[in-house]
Amino acid sequence: MFTLRNLLWIYLVLLIFEGALRKWIVPMLDAPLLIIRDPLVLWIYFEATRSRLTFNNAFFYPNLVLMVFTAGLSTVFGIGNPAITVYGIHTNFLQVPLIFLMPQILNRDDVIAMGRFILVVSLFMAVLVIYQFRAPQDSWVNKGAMNTWYGTVRPSGTFSFIAGLVSYFSLTSSFLLYGFLRVRTYQIWLLAAVTFALLIASACSGSRSCIVSIGVVTVAAVFCVIIRGKGGAGMLIAAVVIGLVVALLSTMPVFQTGEQQLIWRFQDGAANGEDTQGFVGRYGNTMFAPLMQMGNEPIFGNGLGLGTNAAAGMLTGEREFLGAEDEWGRIVFESGPIFGFLIIVFRVALTLAVGKQAYDALRDDNVLPILIFASCGLLMLNGQWGVPATLGFVIFGGGLTLAACVDPPEEEEHEDGEQTDHAEDEPDHSTAADSLESS
Secondary structure (H helix, E strand, C coil), rough: CCHHHHHHHHHHHHHHHHHHHHHEEEEEEEHHHHCHHHHHHHHHHHHHHCCCCCCCCHHHHHHHHHHHHHHHHHHCCCCHHHHHHHHHHHHHHHHHHHHHHHHHHHHHHHHHHHHHHHHHHHHHHHHHHHHHHHHCCCCCHHCCCCECCCCCCEEECCCHHHHHHHHHHHHHHHHHHHHCCCCCCCHHHCCCHHHHHHHHHHHCCCCHHHHHHHHHHHHHHHHHHHHCCCCCHHHHHHHHHHHHHHHHHCHHHHHHHHHHHHHHHHHHHHHCCCCHHHHHHHHHHHHHHHHHHHHHHCCCEEEEEEEEHHHHHEEEEEEECCCCCCCHHHHHHHHHHHHHHHHHHHHHHHHHHHHHHHHHHCCCCCHHHHHHHHHHHHHHCCCCCHHHHHHHHHHHHHHHHCCCCCCCCCHHHHCCCCCHHHHCCCCCCCCCHHHHHCC
16 A cells, blocks of 8 residues: 555656646546546545544635535536536645645655655756757647747646746745755755756746746745845855856857847836736736626626636637636636635635744744745645646645644654655654644
8 A cells, every 4th residue: 555655756746747648648638637636635635534644724624615615506506517516626625635634744854855856857857848949839849838929939848838837947946945055955966957957947938937936936045044044155155056057058049049038028028017016016916806806706606617727628628718817816706706705715814824834934943844835825825726737736835835844753863864654653743734723
């Protein structure tokens, strides 16, 4: 029988490579593979129950109640399509409990090990991104990639769309910066190589969101240095490595091309009023506009899951947005002003709770949780959960944030630093989720 930790490793591997299955290996199973991680999550829940892990936290029952009511109301008053409703359950509710199970299964050493895997994979991901960037737009390797005005594409790596690649690089940057802040966590050659890979792949991505998301994690790292009053030497080393890497990359034509296209994209955005102030305003509008327009939707909404691209594909054969494109607008469109607002409140509370645990860990001199949270916090709050990769990085990133707050049990430490499996043997060890348990 697989251990719970092994199942989480499988989840991570599927999260990174699920898009490759859908695009290249078994494209005929594209639709079923949208929910490929759901059976795995249910298996984890089953094994967690057998191992006596607790589901009892402040978010479990509100999540369950919202799921039951919105699914029931969708059946009675909404679209009434069982497949779409089930997909809506998958999108909004099914995987949320996994966030609070992960710190009962993993500890900080496990998270660091997963971070090492993510860093190593990023080297190969960068090679793939460069190849996609240089390949013709109609090449097989660019299936699912967005074409640009410049004759290139916005590569998606192993993911189905660029959103997954952006989330992956954001998470990668959190472990990269942690490696600089906490010396000897990862080998310096790995940090230097990943810095090179991340910079060149970000330039070739053509994605402003990729640059912004990595920037958010970088700001969080600087914040950690300021709050802790130490780690400045690590950030200085990071700055030197980045400077040397940029100097080297500036001599490479592929980086020059990608950098120029990124500059053009920022300039085009600024010409359309999308400068920094406009970007912040647009992001704020995705949250506040749906709240102001809730009265325009049916009282019980149009149907759980109807606002996702997958639902549109089931109904029309084309993956498009039948309702609002932004996340909070989708929620209100699907579930109406009452339950839509409650789901939004739930999402805000979830983000604040996980963020608080990360900040508390920072005050205890543990910087890893806040860095991981910086990579996924905004997605947890307002990201498009209807995109499977985005949902996966929200759930897994939130779970890693809490798991990184858990100190490895001293009795499991060995001279070589390796940890023994504790998930099944000691399911009741103290976790960051303990403070979220309901009374």
